[in-house]
Amino acid sequence: MTRGGGLSIRNVGKVYNPDDMDVVALQDFCLDISPGEFCVVVGPSGCGKTTLLNIIAGFDTLTAGEISMDGSVLTAPGKRLSPGADRMVVFQHGALFPWKTVLWNVTCGPVLQGRFSRTTAEAQARQLLSRTGLQGIEEQYPGELSSGMRRRVELVRALMNDPKVLLLDEPFRALDALTRGVMHEHLLELYDLARKTVFFITHDLEEAIFLADRVVVMTTRPGRLKKVIKIDLPRPRDHRVLTTARYGALEEEVLEAVQEEARKAFETGERELA
């Protein structure tokens, strides 16, 4: 279990140029994330949170500022960053390979990187899968599973790669509310096991407050840091925390900060770019 994974995001800017028109997605964004912290970024559609995640993941470049991890610079203008298992991503619509079995999906990272032999990886995978209540499905294809189960398998795949930072791009957006609630508790269980740094983006405020150590509110485009709210709800958390008074107060605080931005985005009709 590796430590580290502290991210330092300094004055990051990103300018797109589609159709010859400059679009400023991010401007002067600064944020420090401590190792092992569960950090959730919320903001209206089009505010740039997915762009930020893509830059940290290495799918996109920044045009200003720099991002470092544990002291060394990851990316800066002119310094291309490749995606890697140290910053593993869990995608919004899921990216389990539909043409491979669950077991293959979960073990492919370590095996293809040469870190483990196939047998070792498979043994580990089976253990992890049964730990998360997914035993017995190893030989099935993702198409046979429910969306909730697919999402859990994807989390297992992410964890099998022992990343320093886990990047989650609205991973539960496509699930129904009840399944989502269960997934939240499940994710926190996994988080408590591994305590990786988590960078999670979402629209859903309840999700954000329930999961996070800190909630970061972003402004509408161009995205800047608006407010950081510390979530001091004790861990381990379960769904009962949603009805406590402290939760209510936090929700009010976050809502006030977000609502203003949401209204601005609504009025200008921002569309998501990334």
Added chain:
Amino acid sequence: MSSPSSRRRLLRAATSAALWRGVVGIALFFAIWEAASLVKLPFLRHVPAPHIVLESVIQTVQTASYWSAVYISAKRVAIGYIIGVVLGVPIGLAFGVSRLFKSTFFPVFETLRPIPPLAWVPLSILFWPTMEMTVVSVIFLGSFFTVVINVLGGVETLDIRYVRAAVSMGATPWQVFWRVIVPAASPSIFIGAAIAMGLTWEIVVAAEMVSSVGSGQTGLGATMWQAYVGGVIPLIITAMISIGLAGLIFSAVIWQIGAYATRWRRVV
């Protein structure tokens, strides 16, 4: 529309690496061809070098008989194609909308569809009184089957929710058909129409090659066949290029019409 930004875009497109690589690819093809015929490769013994073909093209394009051939083929294509679309769209829609109609006649349709258009030629010659009608009927068959399949696909992949929304707003079946199903299927209809247009040019070659004797009107396919028989090889290639180009141009026109008629789609 010569604004600075569109001019900049044009300049960028003209100097793009992709464009030049494409040009290099094509140029390389011709260079190899030219070199191979200079070296007199046995494979290409009868095939003339590119520069000879180019001469032939320039010469032929100036003759009246060439353009008359183009016109004749184009006329046949147009008539056969239009009839194919006029009959094909309603039948495709009928297959999509009426389960009874589909279960009755679709098996027959699917059995006849794989029969190559050219295989219909002998029967058509015996059946139709004139050669013109034979050629046009074979072209018709080619475009007809393609159009029906594409229209049917368009209706079947239609989101049922549109229909339900209309019905819940009180639409009659007739209104649902004309105002929901037909417009929603129209992208597929136009794609099918464009594909069918490309196909009809291929068929016109076939139809004219086999039935060129005695028709009195020489289209491009017949021109090519006569060139082959007469051993005028550069002319064969000229005809090949012309047919390919004609197919491209006609399909592009249909494509543009379709794009214009379904411009509500350009929402991205």
Added chain:
Amino acid sequence: MLGFAIVLAAWHLVTAILEVPMFKKIPPPAVVLREWFTPDPFFGVSVYTPLYYSHIGYSVYRAYTAFALAVLLGVPLGILIGWNRKFREFTFPLIETLRPIPPLAWVPLAILMLPGTEPPVIFVTFIAAFFATVLNTLLGVQSIDRSYFRAAQCLGFTRRDILVHVVVPGAMPHVFVGLQIAMGLSWVALVAGEMIAGKRGLGYMIYDAYSMVQIPTIIMGMLTLGFLGYFSSAFVRYVGRRLMAWRAF
């Protein structure tokens, strides 16, 4: 089934009972069926004569050989073009320039270039199947969701890993659609090639019957082609379903 019956009935009505003048030359279904299934056919070809199967055999051999060649060359090429941007920029314009030339139009050139009678026919058929295969394979590669590539990158896949484990399986559904289309086109081109250049095969049989005004045989040939074409496509579809078991859900 009912549809066939209706069409057969209409055919019979028009040719045998009403004897509509325009259809004067078309034989009634009974005549065709009798000729097709009799041990001693008037025109020499029926289900009982080896000649029939010889024609079928030649056509099948040519169609499937050309198809196999098109797959062996077309699929890898399509994947390469879809996957490698530089390669695509070099080769795609050339392919798009050659593609509009109808396969049939290659016949004279094929006869001049290739020796014998088989290669030209197979070549023309190959051309038809080849372009359809390349295009659909290319489309298959390009339709793979970007997320899969990104996930693969995060997981530390090498370029080769991505090709083997993401590109090829991901493109398979489109590839098989392309193969079905290519199979259909192969038969179309084959018949044309046989009519013009071949000495055996169903296309030749039809043309020969035409030149000797043996109309029942023409119809027999046409329907045989229809069935063969249909079953060939169904076979490709079946193979696709087996290879892509993961799609069954």
